[in-house]
Amino acid sequence: MSENQPSPTSTPPREKRENLWLNLACNAVLPGLLLTKLSKPERLGPIWALVIALSIPVGYSIWDLIKRRKWNVISIIGFAGTLVTGALGLWKVDSFWFAVKEAAVPTVIGLAIPLSLNTSQPLVRALLYNDQVLDTSRIGTALKERQTEREFEKLLVWASWILAGSFVASAVINFFLARYLVTGAPQSPEQMAQIGKMHWVSWPAIVVPLTGLMMWTLMRLIKGIERLTGLNGDQIFHKS
Numbered sequence: 042m043s044e045n046q047p048s049p050t051s052t053p054p055r056e057k058r059e060n061l062w063l064n065l066a067c068n069a070v071l072p073g074l075l076l077t078k079l080s081k082p083e084r085l086g087p088i089w090a091l092v093i094a095l096s097i098p099v100g101y102s103i104w105d106l107i108k109r110r111k112w113n114v115i116s117i118i119g120f121a122g123t124l125v126t127g128a129l130g131l132w133k134v135d136s137f138w139f140a141v142k143e144a145a146v147p148t149v150i151g152l153a154i155p156l157s158l159n160t161s162q163p164l165v166r167a168l169l170y171n172d173q174v175l176d177t178s179r180i181g182t183a184l185k186e187r188q189t190e191r192e193f194e195k196l197l198v199w200a201s202w203i204l205a206g207s208f209v210a211s212a213v214i215n216f217f218l219a220r221y222l223v224t225g226a227p228q229s230p231e232q233m234a235q236i237g238k239m240h241w242v243s244w245p246a247i248v249v250p251l252t253g254l255m256m257w258t259l260m261r262l263i264k265g266i267e268r269l270t271g272l273n274g275d276q277i278f279h280k281s
Contacts, residue, residue: 067101076237139236140219144212151208155201165201169259175266176279183270196265200258207254214250218242 072094079090150164157164170177184190222239225232266277 144216147212189269
């Protein structure tokens, strides 16, 4: 074999990792702050504030797509959330519907996680069992050799339901948080400021508990993988 010829055992390069903090800033914090600060009549007003706020997740999504060649799900959710939030403000709807909207997004994600188990791309694999962190090729080979693939699929089902429950719990938190924060008259400067505040405050209400629960679920998943494959932690994770 020539020196320039790739080894048959070489693995394809992994996709570039995303900066989580930059993601949250562009898809949650900045749009919310812009809605809060720019929606007042003496500044840009609600319509142009919404346009500017939407440009942040859209721009980040395009930049991330060019960089990683992959659609950013959080950017899509962030864009949709900002769009619906601003639209509800422009339509002068009652604050109750803002609470419904804030609960709807995590509820949809929570329902999609177990439903996606019957598809070719279960969400649990993107959220927890993905090749950016875990050596899924080595794990898959070990599972096949030990004939424990069915037990592993049951482990992923368990993890899916834990994640689904956490998103539904976050939906409940978001609903009552929105009912508490948004109290101003429809389309008033006070309400627009409250909507902007709700937009970025509600994300930590999801991210903080979800991050902790996802880490716990990931640790349980890793323990299960070690048991089913016979591999240790160093073999399960990609070497940096």
